[in-house]
């Protein structure tokens with residue numbers, strides 16, 4: 001239809017092209033403004049502290065709300081600490097979980113243990129209600145929410161903590177939350193006494209939520225901006241090199257690590273042989289090559305007597321899960337054995353696994369030095385590979401030689417791009433603009449023998465890593481597979497997303513009702 005129209009009105013087609021180019025430009029500029037998933041390391045940290053039983057845990061849960069499930073265990077070099085992501089009026093921060101730590105000294109079973117704990121603590125110059133670990137939480141935070149009990153009023157314990165904050169953390173902004181003030185009539189009165197502390201008291205109720213908005217308004221004005229540079233430094237891209245035995249994984253790993261490294265370290269993971277290798281490039285990009293022990297071990301076996309060790313599917317699965325980007329290495333010699341270019345079936349299965357787990361992907365055709373090339377260009381080969389590896393048809397393909405090191409570093413460039421798209425978020429406005437135009441070009445199909453037609457009300461990006469979209473529609477069943485495929489192609493065409501799978505969920509009113 002559209003083609004016929006264009007044939008009749010060539011000027012309209014030209015118009016369409018220029019507006020399409022224009023639109024693409026707008027969308028790609030949006031891409032750079034779009035909110036990227038900020039890693040925990042780069043978020044401003046906020047500690048919630050106070051005496052035992054003032055309601056710290058309750059307030060913590062109130063602030064993190066539905067995000068509570070995303071508890072993130074960040075394995076630090078020296079200690080593990082829990083952060084929970086929180087957001088208020090578009091400001092993201094991480095609450096440092098000091099909960100349970102504060103009161104544990106007070107909960108020690110014997111008088112003697114309690115006395116010892118309190119001696120330890122005062123030796124460190126800390127208030128008696130604060131434990132060393134909680135103090136460490138404060139230490140690494142940018143801002144502090146100090147919780148007091150509005151029912152009990154200001155106590156010596158509160159004053160002790162505030163004194164300590166003034167002495168040891170005088171530069172950190174403190175917001176004073178006077179908790180348990182659920183009665184609006186009494187709240188201001190309860191809070192009034194706390195003006196003596198020199199801080200503005202915010203009457204709140206962690207349980208009912210009253211007053212917490214005003215308190216958070218005040219908190220977020222005190223938070224530092226998220227530093228873009230810090231984001232890039234903070235989030236190494238984790239890359240899993242996977243592939244069948246003998247395709248050249250360890251040769252590639254050595255080429256990557258040996259060539260451009262400035263820091264290489266082996267990080268021992270939780271399981272005995274999950275060793276990751278960190279790689280810092282001269283331009284500052286950081287990568288973490290996950291599960292490199294597996295690759296090294298297999299290489300050792302291969303160079304011994306038994307080269308034909310089979311790759312266990314669960315091992316591949318484990319590596320895929322642990323990485324953000326899966327580098328799927330394929331042996332070029334095997335692809336060209338039959339005289340034509342054919343990607344082996346097992347590699348197709350691995351590509352399927354990667355797509356199903358929702359990881360970004362780079363396809364590497366290795367041993368490119370060892371095959372006879374026809375007159376085809378690399379671009380032709382690339383198309384051929386992607387046509388045969390349909391589950392990852394959105395991936396970048398790199399043709400390498402681990403022996404001559406040809407294009408080996410391009411694997412990392414492709415992984416960077418893939419990871420950037422994997423983490424990407426686009427604005428709801430942009431998304432809906434694309435949806436509107438997609439529907440305008442091709443309307444959802446009408447059901448046979450019925451006047452019913454699919455309608456899309458609006459769309460939203462529900463998650464990143466991988467980008468996940470939800471289409472709110474009248475009835476999901478009215479959207480055929482064919483139409484859904486067309487839709488995904490249009491999204492990719494208009495917004496990009498090279499290197500990452502995307503997910504689209506179609507949610508009808510009916511299914512919403514079913515869920516409620």
Ligand SMILES: Nc1nc2c(ncn2[C@@H]2O[C@H](COP(=O)(O)OP(=O)(O)OP(=O)(O)O)[C@@H](O)[C@H]2O)c(=O)[nH]1
Pocket residue numbers: 050051052053054055056057058059099100102103179180181182204205206207208
């Ligand atoms: N009335 C009222 N009670 C609250 C409120 N917030 C917490 N509480 C109660 O206060 C008690 C202590 O709450 P938690 O959140 O466990 O206090 P905490 O400061 O984390 O306590 P520790 O873990 O011992 O340090 C519980 O019985 C809560 O139900 C509130 O806003 N209003």
Ligand SMILES: Nc1nc2c(ncn2[C@@H]2O[C@H](COP(=O)(O)OP(=O)(O)OP(=O)(O)O)[C@@H](O)[C@H]2O)c(=O)[nH]1
Pocket residue numbers: 243244245246247248249250251252295297298299300302307309366367368369370400401402403404
């Ligand atoms: N010609 C050529 N040979 C290669 C290339 N990369 C690896 N090889 C050879 O392929 C064989 C297998 O390489 P490895 O790096 O051990 O392969 P792997 O995937 O780690 O193998 P497993 O440990 O069995 O999983 C070795 O003999 C390498 O020398 C390449 O780019 N070109």
